[in-house]
Amino acid sequence: MHQIRRSTRLLASAAVASLVLATSACGSGDDPTKSAEQKKLDDGEALTITTFGEFGYDALIEEWNAAHPDVQVKQTKVGKWDTWKADLQTKLQANKGLPDVVAVEGDFMPALVAAPERWVDLSSDDLAGRWLDFKTEAATTADGALVGYATDAGPEAICYRADLFEKAGLPTDRAEVAALLGTWDDFFATGEKFKKAVPEANWYDASGSVAQAMLNQVEFPFEQADNTVDVSSPELRQVFDTVAEHVDLGSRAAQWSADWTASFTKAGVATVACPGWMRANIKSNQGDPAPDGVQWDIADVFPGGGGNWGGSYLAVPKSSTHQDDAQQFASWLTAPEQQAKVFAVTGNFPSQVEALADPSVLAATDPYFNDAPAGEIFSNRAAAITVQPYHGPLYSDILQKFQDAINRVDQGTDPDKSWETFLSDVAALQ
Amino acid sequence: MTQQVPDSRAGEVTATSPASGSPTPAGRPHRTEPSASDDAARRRLLRRQRRSRWDLKLSPYLYVSPFFILFALVGLFPLLYTGFLAVHDWNRAYYVRGDFVGLDNFVWVLKDPVFRTSLVNTFSIFLMSSVPQVLLAVSIAGLLDTRLRGRTFWRMSVLLPFVVAPAAAVLIFGSLFADQSGVVNGFLRELGLDGIRWHVDRWWSHLAIAGMVNWRWTGYNALIFLAAMQAVPRDLYEAAALDGAGRVRQFLSITLPLIRPTMVFVIVTSTIGGLQVFTEPRLFDDTPSREGGADHQFMTTTLYVYVKGIEDQFYGRASAAAWILFLIIVAIAVLNFTLTRLLTRRSA
Incomplete structure (x- = not known):
């Protein structure tokens, strides 16, 4: 009996010891900054790409596979960016299991730029001028390395409900609406007028969405060019105060929440800050086909000039064993011709200069939005973008806290108090 | 295998x-x-x-x-490795462990107002769920222990919520408790009352979340109690009945003392579970941040650990918070164990 007990104790301590050993061994994985050994694709082996949401690549990949029997490509689709982001971070941490080509949401690019040694430099002379400048800049490191190829962009227009405008005695014609909403002051003033005439409906969908739209015109929203966090700029505070002052114009629900979705059909939403991809959300929130009497339209205008919201990138991690093939494939996918085809399928607006002038893009109309010339409108909106906000590595984290701060005001918290909480939330991120 | x-x-x-x-x-x-x-x-x-x-x-x-072996791999090892990470810095850009920083992470977490909010939330949700849950489960088990028509049907139906995946349950409760478009508020308005801001007001949100937890676990605990109750010798009840004891008196004086070990088990496990509520608050917040409300009004400590580690990529701080939670749970489980033993022994 005694002997057994001693041996159990021995066994237990041996187990703990081996665990501790394993623990310390686990800390030192492969060096993620070192490039993997390059190999040729074996027979039956395929280049891998992971995308999220709908990139519209199915037909393109078939086309590529037919033309490149040696470099077959296999796509993995993940439902949502948030899901893929969590998975991607786990894989980056383990430095294992990453695909050869990784699709990344635009807001996440600063994280790639902050860790350039992990990613293959994709820059090449013949790609100069392919993308809108701000798209390339957001993927370029201080040393001039390009860590991602831009896929789509999110130039913003205003989507509006013509039937609600009419009810409020406002003009309903696209051009007249565009003339009405040239500045943010105009936008809010028209909103006050609208709300007086149609008090039961909301002027815009969510305070957070307007805040995001205004933020997309601030040059240094949260961080300075050297990546130091700075949330004390008067521009930022002004965005916050303006939105906080007008919470009654919106639904008071957080964007993407259940109440936000419901507000489209219940109270009704008159305007939405509208990048190309937002049309799909409006359709699904409002119902497609639209209920009787509901008529959406797109105005070729954005308050305060242009603004970009969203758009993704393709990147190649250094753990890829087929980096050249991966780069070629990503380059082909993001070429203007291919992205113009994507636009036709999904409505994701291209970020390539040439694609913006592509006849098939320019001629596109959207029947759900009263046959608005969507291609032409979004091309104009892309050309109107003058300021691209600087996104440092903490951008998306701070943005989330900023959205929380706006949301608190929606819920009735005093704006000054909510701002204080925002400041302490941001401090906790450093 | x-x-x-x-x-x-x-x-x-x-x-x-x-x-x-x-x-x-x-x-x-x-x-x-x-x-x-x-x-x-x-x-x-x-x-x-x-x-x-x-x-x-x-x-x-x-x-x-x-x-x-399994416990060592998925229980003990993560526990120790978490402790190891808790005393190190974390490089967010490259996802690697940084330098040894001693207890800095613990100090940071304890000073973080959000962490303290999360602790209060955790205890509030725990009290609102575990206490009524155990009381309710014992009563339901007591009722099921009697001669009912269609016993199996009743017993199966109390377990039904447990079979539903928590995520699915939250979806249902989410649409019940939506602030503006929810069924519950619609009903309240029909009655001429004001709707309750389930996602905004701190204590109401706790009640909604505790409701989901209770809905899921009460039946499960009731079945465990029922199994224990069925092992109580029937002749004791007959003797008590002869002595003129009513059903309530029988329940209090015979059933409860005799199911003491099960009582201790259920209370300890539901304490541990109640302090680790995660899925419900995570999904109850239907904004994209999913951090337990804009003001963290219903963020639990496990959710805090997840957000700090997986989302914000501060593994050191998250590990420190996890260890603090672990120690708190151990302390409370021990306290619970001794208290329950003391109380039930006295009544025995």
Whole structure:
């Protein structure tokens, strides 16, 4: 009996010891900054790409596979960016299991730029001028390395409900609406007028969405060019105060929440800050086909000039064993011709200069939005973008806290108090 | 899969046992026996005896070993590694461990107002869920223990919520408790009352979340109680009834004291579970941040750990918070255990 007990104790301590050993061994994985050994694709082996949401690549990949029997490509689709982001971070941490080509949401690019040694430099002379400048800049490191190829962009227009405008005695014609909403002051003033005439409906969908739209015109929203966090700029505070002052114009629900979705059909939403991809959300929130009497339209205008919201990138991690093939494939996918085809399928607006002038893009109309010339409108909106906000590595984290701060005001918290909480939330991120 | 582990191990041990194990004294004289076939038979017997002795000694350990091996891999190892990470910095850009920083992470977490908010939320949700849950479960079990028509049906139906995946349950409750478009608020407005801001007001949100937890776990606990109650000898009730004790009196004086061990078990497990509520608050917040409300009004501590680690990529701080939570849970489980024992012993 005694002997057994001693041996159990021995066994237990041996187990703990081996665990501790394993623990310390686990800390030192492969060096993620070192490039993997390059190999040729074996027979039956395929280049891998992971995308999220709908990139519209199915037909393109078939086309590529037919033309490149040696470099077959296999796509993995993940439902949502948030899901893929969590998975991607786990894989980056383990430095294992990453695909050869990784699709990344635009807001996440600063994280790639902050860790350039992990990613293959994709820059090449013949790609100069392919993308809108701000798209390339957001993927370029201080040393001039390009860590991602831009896929789509999110130039913003205003989507509006013509039937609600009419009810409020406002003009309903696209051009007249565009003339009405040239500045943010105009936008809010028209909103006050609208709300007086149609008090039961909301002027815009969510305070957070307007805040995001205004933020997309601030040059240094949260961080300075050297990546130091700075949330004390008067521009930022002004965005916050303006939105906080007008919470009654919106639904008071957080964007993407259940109440936000419901507000489209219940109270009704008159305007939405509208990048190309937002049309799909409006359709699904409002119902497609639209209920009787509901008529959406797109105005070729954005308050305060242009603004970009969203758009993704393709990147190649250094753990890829087929980096050249991966780069070629990503380059082909993001070429203007291919992205113009994507636009036709999904409505994701291209970020390539040439694609913006592509006849098939320019001629596109959207029947759900009263046959608005969507291609032409979004091309104009892309050309109107003058300021691209600087996104440092903490951008998306701070943005989330900023959205929380706006949301608190929606819920009735005093704006000054909510701002204080925002400041302490941001401090906790450093 | 797990069954193969002890088998192969057992084979290994028996193969090497003659070398390490002491030869039986009884075996020796037989070697001088003339008949070779006899000798072989005896040796076989001997081997079998040895094997069966080893079997007796080792097998129990091997049978329980799958659990402990698994526990070491997914329980003990993460626990220790978390402790290791908690005293290190974390490089967010490259996802690697940084320098040793001592207790800095613990200090940071304890000073973080959000962490303190999360602790208060955790305890509030825990009290709103575990206490009514155990009381309700005991009463339901008491009712199910009587002669009901269609007993199996009733017993099955209390377990039904447990079978529903928590994520699905939250979706249902989410649309019930939506602030503007929810069914519950619609009903309240029908009655002429104001709607309750389930996602905004701190204590109401806790109540909604505790409701989901209770809905899921009450039936499960009731079944455990029921199993214990069925083991109570029936003649005790008959004797009590002869003495003129009513049903309530029987329940309090016979049933409760006799299911004490089960009581302790359920209270301890529901304490541990109640302090680790995660899915419900995570999904109850239907904004994209999913951090337990804009003001963290219903962020629990496990959610805090997840957000700090997986989302914000501060593994050191998240690990420190996890360890603090671990210590709190251990302390409370021990306290609960002693209290329950004391209380039920007195009534026994």
